[in-house]
Amino acid sequence: MHEQFPVQVSANEALTGGYFRLTLDAGTPVATAHTRPGQFVMLRGAWGRDLLNGRAFSVLEVLDDRRFSVLAKVFGRGTGLMKAMEPGDSMTCLGPLGNGFPVVDTSVTSLLVAGGVGLPPLHLYAREAAREGAAPAVEMIYGGRTRDDLVLTDELDAWQVAQTLTTEDGSRGVEGRVTVPLLDRLERASANGETVRILSCGPTPMLRAVRALALDRGVEAHLCLEEQMACGYGVCLGCAVPVHGPRPYAYCCTDGPVFPAQEVRWA
Amino acid sequence: MHEQFPVQVSANEALTGGYFRLTLDAGTPVATAHTRPGQFVMLRGAWGRDLLNGRAFSVLEVLDDRRFSVLAKVFGRGTGLMKAMEPGDSMTCLGPLGNGFPVVDTSVTSLLVAGGVGLPPLHLYAREAAREGAAPAVEMIYGGRTRDDLVLTDELDAWQVAQTLTTEDGSRGVEGRVTVPLLDRLERASANGETVRILSCGPTPMLRAVRALALDRGVEAHLCLEEQMACGYGVCLGCAVPVHGPRPYAYCCTDGPVFPAQEVRWA
Amino acid sequence: MGVTSSLDASGVDVGIDFGPIRLKNPLLTASGCFAYGQQFAGFMDLRELGGLSTKGISPAPRFGNPLPRIYETASGMLNSIGLENVGTQVFLEEKLPFLDALDISVWVNFFGTDFESYVECARTLGEGKDRGVSALEMNISCPNIKKGGIEFGTVPEVAHRLTKACVEATDVPIVVKLTPNVGDIVAMAQAVHEAGAAGISLINTITGMAIDVRKRRPRLATTYGGLSGPAIKPVALRMVHQVHAALPELPICGMGGIYSGEDALEFLMAGASCVQVGTANFAEPPAALRVLAELKTLLAELGFARAEDAVGSLESIPAEPPYKAEGAQ
């Protein structure tokens, strides 16, 4: 049984770079308690009818069986309204939806490649790995335009997850995009005979670059995609993702949002 | 030069019966400072595009050259959003618009007949009369369904304006509608050879009854009408009021909202 | 007569006869907005619905359009899904048994790519008669398919011919779903009515478009898409009212922007015998049941003993007292 349930904002914390972390409380145990990294929720406030559908957000943190948080940035009107929300404001939530990343596997090194609002699934992944004592099996590569775009990095340090940060202007970490340290890391792995895989989420141009790199080098990669979604649960057929395989399109919400890189039919 | 100016909510006070008083502050001197009783403002919050147009509200109080208040009750979505507003929230305001009631005249007794959200113009009128030392020339007759529907009655007492209250359930004042004491008062005036006139604002059924009474007895009456308004300043031609005279329709926003009772073309 | 009685706590009898089709209540879900129903089983008791209309079925399976396929507009959304569906065969074998078991009115929405395939589709799906199919909802208004299509939904004579052929191909009642992208909706309704349609569904989406000015590109890969949601409700209501006024004996299933019981009642009063909830399902999977509950409450509050009494119950606004231009220049 899927659930759509009411939630209340219990905190709305402004971070650097215009990001904010919205903590939501269902008041009672809900299905988000069992969210897998990469799964998402459809959220909607009491917004009247000019904003018709829910908005999709990856789960950032599962705080307990009734509370979770999301990380967002103002994109359009819906995220604008969310940024202005205050504790006590109510929303409806549908989820968790979709399929997450492959489970933590200590036999390979998982390179978590994140950019922008693509951080949440990988942040949750890193947390899960740390909890399972598998922190050494994951490494974060996380990029932004400038230092303000890199948020919640302390938490990874606390979990002792190795992280390489990049900024395009060099204001923090490596100068350049995430593909710079990623390429280095893949070369090192290949030199060492080490098995690595890539789990990535972020802006589509970044995912395209990551995918190209991975396909090029035959490295296993899983991409968490964003598509326009009206429903989030497989009925509107709006969230098509072009794929190779028996059908030309898969659905981001039900087949994804995480897809093996080689399945995605991108130029 | 008309003005549309931003205002901030400086207070939103819940009254009995679901009424609320919203105090708005323009931060700088604005035209509302010179509002005549019966004039109105078009108000709109930052509501997105499903609520297209401003909503009309009579001015209740002119607090100083930059602040004024309105009295409202939840009717639909716009007033619902207004009820939830908090100090600091912003709106845009256009006004004051339309024509008010005839000025205070100490040579006649003005019977102020108010019902529901029709109180503001008459409340403002009573205040004006009191300020001008003409409190004895006005008498308020104010009705509601039950005692909770009668608000701000203390203020009239403070200004020493005579008031007769009515409730349909008899929970406060005279049992029945405003027409009960109004009829009494008109008979008394006619017996005394006293000149009275009626200034009235309230729900349309009430105004119809007041008009019928006034026309019947040849008493001068001015009615403050409500019509659907899109603009409030004479361009949409939506707020037609059927009238007798050279044209079959007058416009509530520019020709009114106050009309002589005999001009209104009602059955 | 179904699991849920049409008479319940509200005291209102919500059973409706839609031509030959008995509905336990007037609330259906709309084609393309409810898939084949399964996804909703987790959210609601489907047996409480009056019925549902499936995603549009064509003789052969079809894949959908390139992306982007959807875009939100003011109080509405554009879609260009491309009538993706599993085809008649898979539908009858894999999807229908689930629906049959629900014991509600199952309307199988269908379309063809040309005249013959429409008729073939009607014939094949009509075989589902004893397996739960209570009506075939013929979509003659496919803004999103390229071949043929447009004339079926916009030229009365063509619609008449097509409807007649499909009606003759099957025993299952045919409900024709009309497109609002026409100048004269009454002419279209009349044409299909005379061809033997058991009723009509009004309205499909209105063709629209949006542009991403920063990319200088349409928001949808197909450039145009179908507009649905509250934005189109006034247009839908007007068409229902026009058709009902002209053809009071033709059953109408109304839709377009229904999000509340009040919306649904507007459609009934305008002349619809039942309604479908489409886009509203996306934000709220059990929307149709909330709308039904609200409708019942509202009918009771307004003194309707039977939902049927509300159908076409609109009165006109009383005339104003006559104007005499006494002082007119």
Next chain:
Amino acid sequence: MGVTSSLDASGVDVGIDFGPIRLKNPLLTASGCFAYGQQFAGFMDLRELGGLSTKGISPAPRFGNPLPRIYETASGMLNSIGLENVGTQVFLEEKLPFLDALDISVWVNFFGTDFESYVECARTLGEGKDRGVSALEMNISCPNIKKGGIEFGTVPEVAHRLTKACVEATDVPIVVKLTPNVGDIVAMAQAVHEAGAAGISLINTITGMAIDVRKRRPRLATTYGGLSGPAIKPVALRMVHQVHAALPELPICGMGGIYSGEDALEFLMAGASCVQVGTANFAEPPAALRVLAELKTLLAELGFARAEDAVGSLESIPAEPPYKAEGAQ
């Protein structure tokens, strides 16, 4: 060439040639949403507009419809004002001098109650040529008048004949304002184009309806009214794009739900040479000038040196890499 130069701080040249009509910028205000202009003088410097379209004028003055005349719907509003106006005589004598003095493009919107009165109206208003009238915007889509009307706006041959007669009756360019309540907008556009129209205005309101379920009555006294505002923007844009694609040489004035510079730019990209702001004026009297300012900023930001370059600049979405159904069943 007017008080405000078409080149300003933004660096974008916003001057536009709309067929024979030179506009200092592409922002006009829409008929029926700007009265005869005077009311707005208190809110804004009218001379900064590209132009304005007046309330529709008929040969004789007309009173409006009974009330209620307006109702708000989701992201839109319905109106049934009834084409109330002062008539050609009073317009030319009392309203035009004020507009003439503004030195902007004045489009006089007009209509008749039958064929002859259309032509008479065009002839009479055409006399205003040297008194500031730069175009006659012929409204052949009057949802709110009863007599005649409907065929003028919906039957291409009739529209052709009417347009031709009006074009021949005056030297002032005729811009024909089309109704969206048709199945084939391109056929209508082509008909009036071939009849000599200098351009077209797209779109007028879409006929709609709303019901007060508690009173069992329509929300408007005339039952139906015209839907305007953001709700109709996708439909308006689609029609502009359809016509521009089919008839690239026909100038189009686009409108329908324009509230921002981004909205306006969508219309330009779809193929409109200029736009009108209608319903937006009600909530915000100087809306058109805000839209103009936003449009200039946006054009500059997107690298358009001239507004003209944006007209019809839409590109299509690149095709997806081909799909090979390797594993397909």
